[in-house]
Amino acid sequence: MSLNVSLVNLCSRPALTRSWLARRIHPPCRYTAIALRPGLRPFTTTPQEVENTNVKHSRFLAEASKNETWKKGAADKDPGDGAEVTSEDFDSITEGKGKLSPTASHLFKLILPLGHAERHGKEPAKTPPPTVFLLHPSQPLSHVSRLILASLAPSTPSISFRSITPRGYTIQWSDSTDVQDFIRDAARSREFTICITDTGEDESHMTIPVEVPSFEDRTRFLRRRLAIVEEDLNRMETLKRECDHEALRGARRMAVGGFGILVVYWGTVARLTFWDFGWDVMEPITYLSGLSMVILGYLCMQSRFLYRGREVSYSSLLHHSVSARRESLYESRGLDIDRWMDLVSEAKSIRREISKIAEDYDERRWKKSEAQREAREEGERKEPEDVQETQQENMDLVEGRKD
Template sequence: MRVALTLGRLASVKPLTHVHRALNLRPPVLDRGSCLSARTIPSLGTSAITPLGCRSVSHEQKAKDLNQQGVDDALAEFDNALANDEEKQQRTPWHRQGAEEPPVRRQRSAGAMTKGKLLTTPSRLLKLVLPLTTSDHNDDRKNIAPLALLVHPQQPLSYLERLIQAELPRVKTEKGDDRLPSISFRAMEAEGDEIMPKNKTPEEQEEDQRKGPLGEGGVQSYSGAGREGKGEDSGDFVRWSASTEIGDFIRDAARAKEFEVEIEGNPRTIKVAVPSFNDRTFYLRQRLRRISKKIADLAAVKHECDVAAHKSGQRIALGGCGILIGYWYVVYRLTFETDLGWDVMEPVTYLVGMGSIIGGYMWFLYHNREVSYRSAMNLTISRRQSRLYELKGFDPQKWEALIEEANALRREIKAVASEYDVEWDETKDEHDEAVVKALREERKNGNKGKSKKNQDDEDEDD
């Protein structure tokens, strides 16, 4: 035990370097090469005794080694992190959440556009929106920039095909040449529209088709529902000729909810929702409703002025009748109750009557009117109407323009309704019975004017 305590005290002794520095003496330098090797004391077993100088040098070296090991570990960790970042940057050139996941594992984007749309515009054109993409194997169509095309219903499908081809890259043939990709338009053909062969004579088949319900056999049915249709569509898609008009193609495709645009080189076909009758005529009916409201407001003012003018004309007619009765009474009194007698009154009545006839004839000639009571009454009423219109702020030219525009919109909506084979209730869009009546009267007057003009032209030809 005493030997162990002595060795511990010796190990804890440090060189008195501060004493040597205070005395301006050189501190003792130990010769490391002269350090004695450890001696083993037999009584202490395997314990070794190391000189003091050698023991201080070994502790310093261990501290340096431990410090260097920490630095090496930190550098190695930094190098590993930098290598991982470089690898991620090579996989995805920008940093974002989920960059370490492959694209095929990502969920489809909520804003991804995978179907086309066919919309109507206020200019009565059709706006076709197609999500054109290049050939890829990624189901996640990220931010697709759709292509919008404006077409007219009377243009052929070949025109639409050229517009789409102008936006697509060329494809290479087997010979290495470049050419435009082919495009085809397909619409669903209903199962009931096919003419199935039967073991019957032509007369029997014709009789069955005539007796069969509409939409069966060789007769096609059109609902006009388009994308608003209910239920699942059943049938095969049929490719349509490029010379078909776009309007005819849409009318036939409206029986289903959508049609397909097949592009060569595209991994999948593009489905386009078919507009229904309500979609095709949306802007037309909106304009008709706005015009109908204006017509309804003006119709109330016009009706008030017309009623007042007709009453004024009736009062004038009654006044003329009163004048005639008064004239008869004066002639009667002067002829039978005075000394003038018939000999004097006869030429007077003749001259007054002849003067009235001449004056009336000259009045009709001046106003360029037909000699009739109706024309005189109409002229009187029209003058009164003009004055009342001016007082009430009613513009007849604006009224006629609105009526003509409303009838033109009505004809267009009727034409689309005939294409879709649907019944259109105009009272729902015109809203007011006065508007319906005004439009009907204008159509009648227009038809009468056209028929009269045609008769005049025929008379001139004869």
């Protein structure tokens, strides 16, 4: 009796206390979060129900490092971009049907109206909120069955997972099947069924159809992130392309200027030798000046080869002058080359992950768009040869900064 009074007093406190009580009754595990279903409440999409189905702590357990604390991890996460259930997920649920949705952390949210199974054969006064499970793709279906059984306690029905083939045949899946493999096959029909059979005397049977996310729904977080990354990349690549071309023009102007200085030197020596002073005066001057230029050039070449380990050639000198000028332009115009390299790597990894999901759905439009994008990028790479050769300098520049 005292326990009931304590629970009533706790539930009568503000929403923060009720949220604490929910975590105490249903402690979070590593990959699974079960929403608390208190009593018989109307099925509405109020902020309190969204808070009751918040699975932020389970997402923290799935993503955080071993040295990260819960408070710090929760503060660093974006509350609007996680695995928690939003009112949009509730509003899109059909009465008596479940829904499978992706999350930003590459997990799955399984939303099931288990209140209908508990009250089977009874006359419900109000519709309870659905139960939310956070699933990892590598978990077996037996784990999902145990989670559902825990929500239906003390009842112990048998649970099976069934899907329909493209020809209309119904097949039942083994409990050892991974969630990812099961969803890959169920995506063809866009739906699968969870069968709950009571093993009691009445042997009641209930099926819950579950909607499988489409390719667009499953990749919406990835495509949203890819759009943000590509927007930043386009802005940075425009500035980077301008800096690269300007640095290349500056290096070419410097090379042409050096050639012009040699021509002027040759003309001056010829004028002074054959018209003004004669060979007797100009011979030691030309000898010393020419030998001085050879010594200075040799020292420059050897210093580059010995101290920097670079190849001694005209192309390497040109690339060095281009990279030095380009680095100064990056700094003066506020271009962070480290962030640019990180964005390029992130965009490649996101496209690779979307391509893997597209193979599950046999999505040909994405493959076609990727082929067109690669062909377009291949055409854009056909720039001046000097610009192509200096692209590797960006990686060397980043590695040199990190060292």
